[in-house]
Amino acid sequence: MAADLKSEVTNFLNKCDDLKSCRFIVAPTKIRELLQSIAASRELCRFFSDLTKDFDYNTAKTNCFVCVTDGTTRKNRLVISGEVNFRLAFTFCLLVEIDKQIINLNDLLSRYFFVDGSYYSSYQMFVEDVIAPMADIIKQCYSAVLVSNDMSERRVAYIDSGVTNTMSLIETAVAAEKYNIETSQIPPDDRISGDIMLTEIESAVRRSDFKVASTILCGYNYYLQYYGFVSEDFRKLVSLIDEYKGQQQK
Secondary structure (H helix, E strand, O other): OHHHHHHHHHHHHHHHHHHHHOOHHHHHHHHHHHHHHHHOOHHHHHHHHHHHOOOOHHHHHHHHEEEEEEOOEEEEEEOOOOOHHHHHHHHHHHHHHHHOOOOOHHHHHHHHOOOOOOHHHHHHHHHHHHHHHHHHHHHHHOHHHHHOOOHHHHHHHHHHOOOOOHHHHHHHHHHHHHHHHHOOOOOHHHHHHHHHHHHHHHHHHHOOOHHHHHHHHHHHHHHHHHOOOOOHHHHHHHHHHHHHHHHHHO
16 A cells, blocks of 8 residues: 555656646646546545645635735736645645636736746746645655655664664654654644654754754644554654753763
């Protein structure tokens, strides 16, 4: 199952890369292929379905399609900001409307991504502002899945290899815990929260800010308890952080 999910997410990211590198004239075809890669994946289909279930796209459009002032010049711009869930849901709905030709891509580019009058430059701005951020978020959400087909085997092999770098073991433990969350029954929206907390824990430990790390660890523990999720990897992570803290204080 993990191998299948890795293949599905990789396929989605490859379709994003195709969109980023193609000529704008074939972009509608590439957008359709990207959406098809979501439809072909049970996990991604469920993920985006949950994101958009109660999403008010029409209201979101009024907030994202804006007019900004650049010095003395007023320009129309598409600004997708806010929480991760909002950005993913909006981008998905936008791509669906382009695919259904509710929104004409050429009109969108010339009106909201105008650069120098060329579609090439406008399209490059479109992929940088719309496609690349979506790909980056999905890559982060499924980072543990992309690292290995079997994270548990990777973790055992890593520890058994005699590696003594505690920070490296912490990185592996974080990746393993992210994998546990991504393959759990926790709702997709809330899995993102767990992934973000784990990333922040690793970041705090890396800069030896153990007070912040401890605070986030406490919050993450409550997060696990809320969903009744028991994680041996989390216990190992806490132990490794305590060990690393002791090493840093010597």
